[in-house]
Amino acid sequence: MSIAWKSGLLPLKSSIQEVIKNLDETTLQIALIIDPDGxxxxxxxxxxxxxxxxxxxxxxxxxxxIVYKDSLVVTPEMSxxxxxxLMQTNRIHQLPIVDEKRHVVGLYLLDEILSPSSRENSFIIMAGGRGTRLMPHTENCPKPLLPVAGKPILEHIIERAKADGFSNFIIAIHYLGHMIEDFFGDGSKFGVNISYIKEEEALGTAGALSLIKEIPKVPFIVTNGDVLTDIHYGDFLDFHERHGATATMSVRLHEWQHPFGVVRTKGVDIVGFDEKPVYRSHVNAGIYALNPDTLEKLLxxxxxxxxxxxxxxxSAGFRTIVYPMHEPWIDVGRPDDLEKANLQDGSF
Known part of the structure; x- marks a missing residue:
């Protein structure tokens, strides 16, 4: 999504001259005409x-x-x-983003989608776990370095984030962390910048953030070092900022079918039957977007x-929200997960 989209907003009372000036100044190649309510x-x-x-x-x-009132628009939830x-099919280079009430909340530019702009936001990867469930694979190799489709899990994560414009990475290491640091170094051979948080003891999926020396000035992403996905991290961060959240958790829909027919009762009376019902819930997908002030809640x-x-x-009154994921996703926590990831040959 273009970060300069607000500069393309103009009221209906504008003149053609004013629109021409706006097109010249914004270089968006489109003006978004709005009513007083946006x-x-x-x-x-x-x-x-x-x-x-x-x-x-x-x-x-x-x-x-001259306003074209039948423009194609999309919602923020569209991947x-x-x-x-949609843009390639209709041969358009700009696509307004509107909410359910048709308020303008953004603008997609084809060039930016094809070549995402650079993001200053930090990308933090939690890679300090022992990977106990993956023994003996992790006996002499940290889980994030286990190979999937010919390269370490951690390299897949970095490449995906880099493709979305992220270049500043922080990796939290603990178990066999020196192997991760030796492999990735300062990130220069991967075209990114990498620094490290070194945990003297395992601090959990959030605790290592308390060791960050230079507090980020803008929202940042945190991901578990064993999560492989085709998510667009840039879209995830945009979603977080667009909703004014303090913390956003990615979630996936998990379905579980009861193996038996369920009898619904009221007291001793039967009131109905559900034949092998399916239960649905959202589960934590291990990817987060956080504002800098969240670090104040860590000791x-x-x-x-x-x-x-x-x-x-x-509890402190901050807004925390979820980001529903539909993209392919694998949590490489067990040997069969690792086998499944390798069978998919790097497509998650």
Missing amino acids: KLIGTITDGDIRRGLLRGLDLNSPVET RDMVLQ PKKHCDMPTLFTRLN
């Missing part, structure tokens, strides 16, 4: 202006007669892959898991 009325491009001038309009004419397909060098941190934030 709802999208329509769009104007250079082509709309030229067609209006051919009809006899002049530069002082109001834009009302970037679907957005890209230095004290163990803390992410659900505990989210509970503390909730």
Whole structure:
């Protein structure tokens, strides 16, 4: 999503001259015409202006007669892959993002989707766990270095994040951490910057954040070092910021079918039957977006898991939200997970 989209917003009372000036200054190649409440009325491009001038309009004419009111729009929940397909199919380079009330909340630019802009946000990877369930694979190798499709799990995560514009990585290490540090170094051979948090003892999925020396100035992403996914981390961070959240947790829908027919009762009376019902719930997917002030809820060098941190934030009145994931996802926690990941040959 373009970070400069707000500069393309103009009221309906604007003149054609004002729209031309806006198009020149923003380089967005589109103007988003809104009503006083911020709802999208329509769009104007250079082509709309030229067609209006051919009809006899002049530069002082109001834009009302040239606004294109049937523009394609998308919702914030639509995945970037679907957005890209829609733009390529319809041969458009700009696509407004609107909420359920048609308020403009962003703008997709084709060039930025194809080549994401650089992000200053830190990307933190928790890679200090012992990987006990993966023994003996992890007896002499930290879990994040286990190979999947010919390269370490951690390298897959870094490559995916790098493709979304992230270049500043922090890796929390503990168990056999020197092997991770030896392999990745400062990140230069991977085209990124990598620094390390070294846990003297395991501090949990959030506790290691208390060891960060230079507090981030903008929201950052935290992911477990054993999670492989095709998620677009940039979209995830945009979602977090767009909803004004303090902390966002990625979640996946988990379905479980009861192996037996369930009898519904009221006292001793039978009131109904459910034949092998399916229960659905959201489960933690191990990827988070956090604001810098969340670190104030951590005690230095004290163990803390992410659900505990989210509970503390909730209790303090901060907004915590979920990001529903539909992308392929594997938590490489057991030998069969590792085998499954390798069978997928790097496509998650």
